[in-house]
Amino acid sequence: MHHSDQAPSPLALLETMMLIRAYEEALVGIAAGGNAPGTCTSVGQEAAAAGVVRALAPQDRILTNHRSAGHLLARGADPGRMIAEVLGKRTGYCKGKSGSLHISAAELGVVLTSTIVGGELSLAPGVALARTMTPGDDGIVATFFGDGAACEGVFHESLNLAVVWKLPILYVCENNEWQAFVHRRETMPMAHVRDWAAAHGLVAETVDGNDAEAVHAAAARLVARIRETGEPAFLETLTYRTRGHYEPDDQFYVDRAELAAWQARDPIELLAKRLRAAGRLDDARLAQIRARVAAVIDEAVAFANASPWPETAELFTDVYA
Amino acid sequence: MPRITVNEAIAQAIAEEMRRDPAVLMFGEGVATKRGELVAEFGTARVRNTPLAEGIIAGTAAGAAASGLRPVVDLLFAPFLCFAMDEIVNSAGKLRYMSGGQFKFPMVVLAQSGAGWTVGAQHNHNLEAWFVHSPGLKVVMPSSPADFKGLLKAAIRDDNPVLFFMDLALGFQAGEVPAGEHVVPLGRAATLREGRDVTLVSYAKTVHHCVAAAEMLAGQGISAEVIDLRSLKPLDEAAILASVRRTGRIVVVHEASRLCGVGAEVAALVAEHAFDALKAPIRRLTGPDTPAPSSWPLEQAFVPQADAIAAAARELVGARVCA
Numbered sequence: 001m002h003h004s005d006q007a008p009s010p011l012a013l014l015e016t017m018m019l020i021r022a023y024e025e026a027l028v029g030i031a032a033g034g035n036a037p038g039t040c041t042s043v044g045q046e047a048a049a050a051g052v053v054r055a056l057a058p059q060d061r062i063l064t065n066h067r068s069a070g071h072l073l074a075r076g077a078d079p080g081r082m083i084a085e086v087l088g089k090r091t092g093y094c095k096g097k098s099g100s101l102h103i104s105a106a107e108l109g110v111v112l113t114s115t116i117v118g119g120e121l122s123l124a125p126g127v128a129l130a131r132t133m134t135p136g137d138d139g140i141v142a143t144f145f146g147d148g149a150a151c152e153g154v155f156h157e158s159l160n161l162a163v164v165w166k167l168p169i170l171y172v173c174e175n176n177e178w179q180a181f182v183h184r185r186e187t188m189p190m191a192h193v194r195d196w197a198a199a200h201g202l203v204a205e206t207v208d209g210n211d212a213e214a215v216h217a218a219a220a221r222l223v224a225r226i227r228e229t230g231e232p233a234f235l236e237t238l239t240y241r242t243r244g245h246y247e248p249d250d251q252f253y254v255d256r257a258e259l260a261a262w263q264a265r266d267p268i269e270l271l272a273k274r275l276r277a278a279g280r281l282d283d284a285r286l287a288q289i290r291a292r293v294a295a296v297i298d299e300a301v302a303f304a305n306a307s308p309w310p311e312t313a314e315l316f317t318d319v320y321a
Numbered sequence: 322m323p324r325i326t327v328n329e330a331i332a333q334a335i336a337e338e339m340r341r342d343p344a345v346l347m348f349g350e351g352v353a354t355k356r357g358e359l360v361a362e363f364g365t366a367r368v369r370n371t372p373l374a375e376g377i378i379a380g381t382a383a384g385a386a387a388s389g390l391r392p393v394v395d396l397l398f399a400p401f402l403c404f405a406m407d408e409i410v411n412s413a414g415k416l417r418y419m420s421g422g423q424f425k426f427p428m429v430v431l432a433q434s435g436a437g438w439t440v441g442a443q444h445n446h447n448l449e450a451w452f453v454h455s456p457g458l459k460v461v462m463p464s465s466p467a468d469f470k471g472l473l474k475a476a477i478r479d480d481n482p483v484l485f486f487m488d489l490a491l492g493f494q495a496g497e498v499p500a501g502e503h504v505v506p507l508g509r510a511a512t513l514r515e516g517r518d519v520t521l522v523s524y525a526k527t528v529h530h531c532v533a534a535a536e537m538l539a540g541q542g543i544s545a546e547v548i549d550l551r552s553l554k555p556l557d558e559a560a561i562l563a564s565v566r567r568t569g570r571i572v573v574v575h576e577a578s579r580l581c582g583v584g585a586e587v588a589a590l591v592a593e594h595a596f597d598a599l600k601a602p603i604r605r606l607t608g609p610d611t612p613a614p615s616s617w618p619l620e621q622a623f624v625p626q627a628d629a630i631a632a633a634a635r636e637l638v639g640a641r642v643c644a
Contacts, residue, residue, distance in 0.1 A: 022420065039580050080444020088481045094419060095421035095422070097418055097419055097420075097421050098419050098420065098421065102416075103425070104420045106424065111389055111424065112383075112384065114412060118411075119407065119408075119411065121380075122380025122383070122408050122412065123382040123384035123412060124384060126385035126392070127384040127389070129385050129388075130389050133346070134389070154380065157377035158377055158380070160377075161371070161373070161374070164372065216619055219397070274604070307475075318418045319417070319418050319456055319457055320457065321417060321425035321481055
């Protein structure tokens, strides 16, 4: 995949989102069959991953969380090695020692994925500090988390330190309204995390998190600002977790009308509709993208299934450097 | 050889390692305020004050370590580590393994603990065993100025997260410390005194109590060997076992509470691997399962003292006579 400061074509954003969707739907199927324990999807939130990650440059770093497949795929990760990791196979990005929840890929700049909610927020300042202390390094750090992590104390510690130390971090809060099994309105006095970020002194924006082009534009603007000033910024993508906390989860606790309203604003459908109206997408083109994405995922699943398990001796390696 | 205090030895180790390697930096609450000589020599980018927020201090160290720096962070007092457990245990200790070896975490966490300041249980809690129980970490707790310097230099050079516990009663204790390059490898115990009848194993301030006990015992015709573990993880199992095989008796001494403490691990090690050499039961002398009190006599009563150690050793030697 390409990474550049120039806007990606809307069709590229669409294809990235469709790839993420197809990947996660494949995992949902695998999880339904009893494999891939702990799978957490980002279905309905793909615009944040596509829009933000494609606003980053190759030298930038990404820290992410348990809903990370989109961030990895948007960065160009190999879905075969990702699914292999999910299945605990030796060919996975982390040799099968991570599982689906903590995939990191140093070669892509996707570092230090943490599934401790807020873990990525605690690590981000150090990754950014290292960049500021490396002469000639203008890389920034993008860290993805949710509204749930914003309720952890370390969220406030992280933003405060980033401001005080002037660290080049783009904080990306994917506010999907759900904190595991609790709705955001039960845990926060206001609807937006941005207010907390602004109180800490960050330039802080919200954006329609289901509009990939809007997310990309906002992210690109903030990334440019961070690169120029060296100071952190905050972007909140307003979106919704349309599947459960993990697989399987029948979402008995979810308000059906609220869910339906957000499903009607599906980020893939939104962008496809806009492109159709602009005459840039038709049924044939869409079918072509869909087929391409399906082939990639089919091949990835086949690769993962055919991959070997780790040797049991691997249990003892990589504990210490 | 120059005589300096433990605190001076620590300062010397940090300055020497910062001089040696530009990736070494230090931060924490009051670090820049209290270590003006480091700021003067290395600048404010490498010597930093932080907010009073142990979680983000430790997390920032882990992130920086994974990104090519070698941070040394001062979290002040061991109980404050409770605020940094996630960052130390879940991130620094596990993410190398969880990433399949893609990252390493060369970082040192400094924390003080132990009786001597009568400041109470939220500044004094010897919780070093918690970290021994956590994979991916190393744990050090020295007793002499020379070892503070040599082990801290080794800890800074190590590519893994090291918890470096400083017994606060030892800070102003002076001793001979080699100037310049003096590195003590992690994971090696020191035999401070050789003996035939009983092995006294300890770390941190109670090492000195063991030495005092050994002197008392010598006056009573009992020859005690004293082993200073220095590193709790990796643990020098070979040194412990070799000594017990010679003496046939062991008293394990530490200030931390008994239950699941380092002494339990040492006792189990000996029972598993040197049972046939034992002439008497394994004994542990430890702090009690209570918070550390503030009042001076209570705080002193918390810590295993030399006479109690000598009495335990005498009992073991007597056990042989009775058998």
